[in-house]
Every structure is written in structure tokens, then in C-alpha cells.
Amino acid sequence: MLKSLFWNVRSVRSQNSFHKIQMLHRHHKFNIIALMEPFQNADNIQRFKRRLGMECSNYNCNEVLVDFDQMLTLKLLFLENNQYLIISIMYAKCDAEARIQLWNDIYCISNDIQNSPWLIGGDFNVIMSDEEKIGSLPVYPNEYEDFAFCVNSCDLEEVNFKGSPFTWWNGRIDDQCIFKRLDRYMMNQVGLGYFGLVESEHLARTGCDHAPMLLTCGQKTDVVRRPFRFLKFWSEHAEFQHVMKDSWISEEADLSINEEVVRVKEALFETSPTAGNREILQKTQAELKKQKTCIQWFTEGGKNTRFFHNKVRGKRKRLSINRIQNKDGEWVEGEDLVSAAAQEYF
Structure with a gap:
């Protein structure tokens, strides 16, 4: 089981922000914590590592790392099965032209690691469609089509999430209020095939304009009896x-x-x-x-094409039920609770 936290947190050195990270870590016991904070030096990162009890740390403090100044890519090894996982952490620039280089960098990485599980997540600073924004001026396709083309070209698939559909808020409560989904997780087909369970959750924003993103990856251990299907x-x-x-x-x-x-x-x-x-x-x-x-x-x-297998995997993913709302309006998770709620309703 792999649990990670990706968060573009404001003022991570402040007591409130770091206390929220500590509380989340105690509750979920993260294997990976990625903090997208642009104004921290290496000494602070080491101090955060010690206070959180993390064994390893890496950082990119506004400097170019292997020519990618908007992305930090790590190669992690699972000791129990000697399986590698590539993780790319995004902190995209606000300027659309500057992000074009990031899309090119993502495409280059995808060509080099086609046979390895690859997780990519963080703050992309752009939405995928007009449905991912509320407030302010309307969104035009040319604002996000480069990002969408990059995702499709790299054969990446968005990880299903629960929680608020918007991960960023401009902090206004009047008619100038704006909500966007700027943060997300994505994974390549090899990673989705390796992990039987991949789920994301957008946690509540607390003293920050971006929401923390929780990711859970693991293997489903419950054996579900498959119904007979006539072919x-x-x-x-x-x-x-x-x-x-x-x-x-x-x-x-x-x-x-x-x-x-x-x-x-x-x-x-x-x-x-x-x-x-x-x-x-x-x-x-x-x-x-x-x-x-x-x-x-x-x-x-x-x-035997990649398209076919992606289509089958996507269909199974859409048909899977991970949570359900019971008759009392409460959301329940887990196969036993979902099954009980469905039987009680029908």
C-alpha cells in the first residue's frame, strides 16, 4: 500500500500550515510527502524531514534539476518486490508560454519510461476543461488545449478523486470568487495495471488557497465472485x-x-x-x-493494441463502485458497506 500527499502549501514554515501537515501524516502515515513551496532552501527541507520522521528527502529550490525547472522526477524502489515507481512532482508556472516547456519535458519522460509505472501529480496551474472553473471570465479551449494534448500524447489517465472538484480558491467570497481545479494526479497505463486500486481525495483547504491531495495506491485483496456472462x-x-x-x-x-x-x-x-x-x-x-x-x-x-487495452481498463474503472450514498444520505466505502447499502435500498 502506497500513500502520498501532494500539496502546494502556502508558507509551510508557519505553525498552522506545518501543524496541518503533521496531523495529516499522523492520521494517514504517508510514504511520500510532496510540498510545492517555491521559497524554501535546503536547510529548511532537512528540518521538515526530521520533524515529520521521513527517512529520505529531495528538493528543487527554484533551480534546474536535469533541465526541468517546473518538475522534479524521482525513481523509487519498493523493497518488498523490487519494483520501481517513477514519480514526477509538478509546480507549473503561471505563464502559459512557460508551461509549454513543461509539456515538452513531460512528453520526453513518457518516451523514456514507457515500461515503468509512472505517477505524475501536483500543481499544473491550468484546468483541463471549462467545467473545472467557476467564476470570472469564461475559459477558451486555447487556454488548456496544449495541456490536454500533452496528457493524451503521453497516454496518461486521470486518477479518480472524491471531495470537492475544485482544488484552488482565490480567497474571495464576493462576486469576484473563483474556483479552479489546478491540482491533480495522473498515472500511465503501466502504473494503473500494476496497482489494483488507485484513488485520490481532495482534502479540505485550511489556511491555504490549494487543497491537499491524498493518493492511495495498493492491491485489492478482496476476491469478488464474478457473475457468469454469456459470450x-x-x-x-x-x-x-x-x-x-x-x-x-x-x-x-x-x-x-x-x-x-x-x-x-x-x-x-x-x-x-x-x-x-x-x-x-x-x-x-x-x-x-x-x-x-x-x-x-x-x-x-x-x-493487441494499446488502445484496446486502455479501452477495456477504462471501462472497468468506470463501472467499479468504490463508494455509495446510503438512504440516510451518508457516503460509505468498502465492499461490505457498499453491498449492504445497495441491498438495503433495493
């Missing part, structure tokens, strides 16, 4: 009717419906691969993948 291409097999009849009408008449379904499923899997030639099997595989992705224009030959 359409089975019915196109020449032996389908025969296999179905022989499996269902058997001497073991006392089997339950679930056991009968399992018997038919096993028989179909045993029969199908041994019959027909390679062309038929490839066509069958394509039909299976087409049904999985629900893409009507899916063509043969694209079944």
Missing part, C-alpha cells in the same frame, strides 16, 4: 447446441442451476479451442474483444 460468439460455434444439450442433460440431475452453468461453461471452453482452424480462432477472439469493449467499429488486427 455471443459461443452460439456461432457448430458444436454449441450439442455441447449445451449434453452438458445440461446429464445423469447428475440434482445439480443446482449454478453448477449446471459452470458445467456448460467448462464444456464450451474445452470444445472451442480444439475445433476449427487458426483463422476461425482469431475471428472468435476478435469477437470476444469487440463484445468486451462495445466498440462497433472494432476491426480485426487491433486486438
Whole structure:
């Protein structure tokens, strides 16, 4: 399990700000704490490390690190499985032209670490769409299209979050009030495949214009019983009717419906691969993948592309339910509580 805190915190040396960091660390026990504070020197960073009880520290105090002055990239090793994780921490400039260099740097890194899990997060100082801003003047596509193009080109996917959709507030409470989502986590497809569970939470802003971002990465240990799904291409097999009849009408008449379904499923899997030639099997595989992705224009030959696997993973991610609101209006998490709330409602 990996827990991290990314926060563009104002005046981290102040007692209130650092006390909030300490309280969050005691509660969540972070493995990684990334503070985007531009006016700190190395001595202060070492002092923060000791007070937080963190073993290692690294910093980029307004200086260029491997030619990336808006991004700090680290390579971390998980000792339990010798797996590396690349982490890039963002502190983007306010100027749109200056951020273009950051998008180029992100693209260069993505080409170098295509086979490694990669987490990228922090303050990007730009929104992704007009839905991520409230107040002030309207947003035009040319203000964020470079960022969106960078994300798509690097095959990055946003981490689902809970909490307020806006991570930045300009501190005004009148008609000049502005809310934006400037901070976010993203991960490449290798990282999403490595971690079975990736969730983000936007915590409450306390004495700061940016919200702290909590990230939890881990492996799902609960085994969920998968429902039986009938695959359409089975019915196109020449032996389908025969296999179905022989499996269902058997001497073991006392089997339950679930056991009968399992018997038919096993028989179909045993029969199908041994019959027909390679062309038929490839066509069958394509039909299976087409049904999985629900893409009507899916063509043969694209079944092993990165696009297909991203599509399947994205669909599973959208269909997963991590939290639910019960009849009392309270949000509950965890498979047991979610299941109980759903059963009670329906």
C-alpha cells in the first residue's frame, strides 16, 4: 500500500500550515510527502524531514534539476518486490508560454519510461476543461488545449478523486470568487495495471488557497465472485447446441442451476479451442474483444493494441463502485458497506 500527499502549501514554515501537515501524516502515515513551496532552501527541507520522521528527502529550490525547472522526477524502489515507481512532482508556472516547456519535458519522460509505472501529480496551474472553473471570465479551449494534448500524447489517465472538484480558491467570497481545479494526479497505463486500486481525495483547504491531495495506491485483496456472462460468439460455434444439450442433460440431475452453468461453461471452453482452424480462432477472439469493449467499429488486427487495452481498463474503472450514498444520505466505502447499502435500498 502506497500513500502520498501532494500539496502546494502556502508558507509551510508557519505553525498552522506545518501543524496541518503533521496531523495529516499522523492520521494517514504517508510514504511520500510532496510540498510545492517555491521559497524554501535546503536547510529548511532537512528540518521538515526530521520533524515529520521521513527517512529520505529531495528538493528543487527554484533551480534546474536535469533541465526541468517546473518538475522534479524521482525513481523509487519498493523493497518488498523490487519494483520501481517513477514519480514526477509538478509546480507549473503561471505563464502559459512557460508551461509549454513543461509539456515538452513531460512528453520526453513518457518516451523514456514507457515500461515503468509512472505517477505524475501536483500543481499544473491550468484546468483541463471549462467545467473545472467557476467564476470570472469564461475559459477558451486555447487556454488548456496544449495541456490536454500533452496528457493524451503521453497516454496518461486521470486518477479518480472524491471531495470537492475544485482544488484552488482565490480567497474571495464576493462576486469576484473563483474556483479552479489546478491540482491533480495522473498515472500511465503501466502504473494503473500494476496497482489494483488507485484513488485520490481532495482534502479540505485550511489556511491555504490549494487543497491537499491524498493518493492511495495498493492491491485489492478482496476476491469478488464474478457473475457468469454469456459470450455471443459461443452460439456461432457448430458444436454449441450439442455441447449445451449434453452438458445440461446429464445423469447428475440434482445439480443446482449454478453448477449446471459452470458445467456448460467448462464444456464450451474445452470444445472451442480444439475445433476449427487458426483463422476461425482469431475471428472468435476478435469477437470476444469487440463484445468486451462495445466498440462497433472494432476491426480485426487491433486486438493487441494499446488502445484496446486502455479501452477495456477504462471501462472497468468506470463501472467499479468504490463508494455509495446510503438512504440516510451518508457516503460509505468498502465492499461490505457498499453491498449492504445497495441491498438495503433495493
